[in-house]
């Protein structure tokens with residue numbers, strides 16, 4: 123089996139969110155970059171587990187980004203995977219990114235494409251579905267469990283208010299979330315090995331963008347907390363009922 | 370021209386968040402000088418004519434039992450036929466797991482720019498831009514959509530329904546359904562619980578509650594308020610509570626009217642998923658807990674002493690013995 127895992131670079135979860143150039147750009151000065159947690163903890167680790175269970179599995183990683191993505195790609199390779207492909211372009215919108223990934227997935231004839239359920243910066247939840255549509259493949263989103271049974275993919279996915287178990291033939295696209303796997307820490311052997319794994323840089327395919335970011339905005343600051351004494355919790359209930367009209 | 374809203378259903382009933390999306394679609398139609406229509410797939414038991422009360426003129430139905438479970442490819446194909454049939458140029462979804470499976474596919478199929486996680490009406494004063502959440506609720510972006518057709522996936526609880534009056538026409542739609550490539554083996558729904566993403570009130574517990582045996586403090590209050598329950602990430606990680614209750618940057622992002630956090634420190638990753646709640650209440654014994662900075666109301670105190678009193682006061686208010 124050939125697996126392609128999509129890896130996105132996002133600001134660390136504690137990064138200060140601020141904007142520059144008249145609120146048109148994310149202020150990235152001093153920001154630590156990480157692999158998007160959904161891509162790393164769930165998609166990548168589950169793919170590594172599949173390779174561990176069947177060593178004939180070929181596992182490739184793909185990132186759409188500029189050279190400043192290389193550190194997070196190396197970190198992903200330190201966790202596992204045979205090689206990485208970076209499509210050398212500044213990120214545009216999700217349709218453009220999905221078009222790049224679809225081109226790579228098609229060229230490499232992968233049986234399985236894994237993405238995270240969303241990125242923690244743009245929260246689009248759209249790359250997986252777009253890649254699947256571009257390739258005319260089934261797409262199972264919000265997967266919490268993935269196994270291969272009798273040559274088919276068996277996937278448990280989250281639906282509104284519960285879970286659904288699905289079965290589909292390969293090839294397919296799956297977006298991954300919590301439950302798929304447990305977070306791993308790269309070990310020394312992995313880190314050393316990652317340095318010599320191939321990182322292929324390819325030029326982007328021609329594709330459009332359908333949307334663009336006009337500007338950013340920060341939410342208004344809170345007015346400040348109104349504290350109620352621990353001696354009179356019923357006063358909190360009264361305030362929520364009468365003042366905030368919350369119930 | 371029209372605005373077409375996708376009504377998501379479960380077990381024969383339209384989901385609450387879809388009514389919000391319908392009302393939003395009606396407003397978009399008004400802003401762009403056209404009419405709002407809706408489409409619903411599968412067997413629905415609700416009286417669809419009442420969609421008129423949300424400003425919808427026509428509800429297109431494909432009442433096939435095969436569509437009771439969502440298949441992203443099949444649904445995308447039917448929706449693209451409906452878009453053509455209604456000449457829709459704006460397509461609206463409520464941004465739930467169903468929409469996240471279909472809207473991106475439809476975006477590709479129609480070459481329609483997609484804004485997922487929208488929180489406001491489009492601004493049409495200079496092109497077409499839609500405000501959406503980014504950085505997991507820590508900021509907003511205004512997204513300009515440059516394509517002729519546009520898709521908006523509206524976050525639940527971010528648009529206030531504008532009541533309208535009227536009765537929607539019901540129009541059965543003869544769509545080519547096609548066969549699903551994904552087989553649904555089984556569906557396992559948690560019934561009787563308020564779905565977290567749609568809840569008006571959420572009561573949430575953190576590691577400060579010490580263990581799953583103390584969760585009665587959370588669930589009792591939630592039951593009294595008709596609220597959904599949530600938890601912080603470590604609480605789900607150590608299996609005190611199920612994973613689907615985990616809110617925050619790497620869990621579910623929610624925006625209820627009222628979020629009550631008990632024994633949760635308010636780490637930045639937790640706040641990211643809940644800071645769009647209208648009213649935030651924090652109960653924590655540590656006056657320095659960062660959550661107080663993001664809260665509207667709070668009590669500095671021991672949850673084990675404070676919560677029973679709060680529960681009693683709510684019982685009194687609700688007239689429950």
Ligand SMILES: Cc1cc2nc3c(=O)[nH]c(=O)nc-3n(C[C@H](O)[C@H](O)[C@H](O)COP(=O)(O)OP(=O)(O)OC[C@H]3O[C@@H](n4cnc5c(N)ncnc54)[C@H](O)[C@@H]3O)c2cc1C
Nearest residue numbers: 575576577601602617618619632633634638639654655672
């Ligand atoms: C990449 C990344 C992603 C993350 N994503 C998320 C996420 O999505 N969601 C999330 O929640 N976390 C997330 N975290 C974890 C986050 O950083 C915090 O560790 C976590 O939110 C803390 O959970 P907590 O508040 O329940 O526990 P703690 O931090 O242990 O806080 C417990 C709180 O309870 C209070 N307390 C103790 N006893 C009592 C009592 N008797 N009465 C009242 N109060 C009491 C304490 O004062 C304390 O404030 C993430 C972390 C990372 C690194």
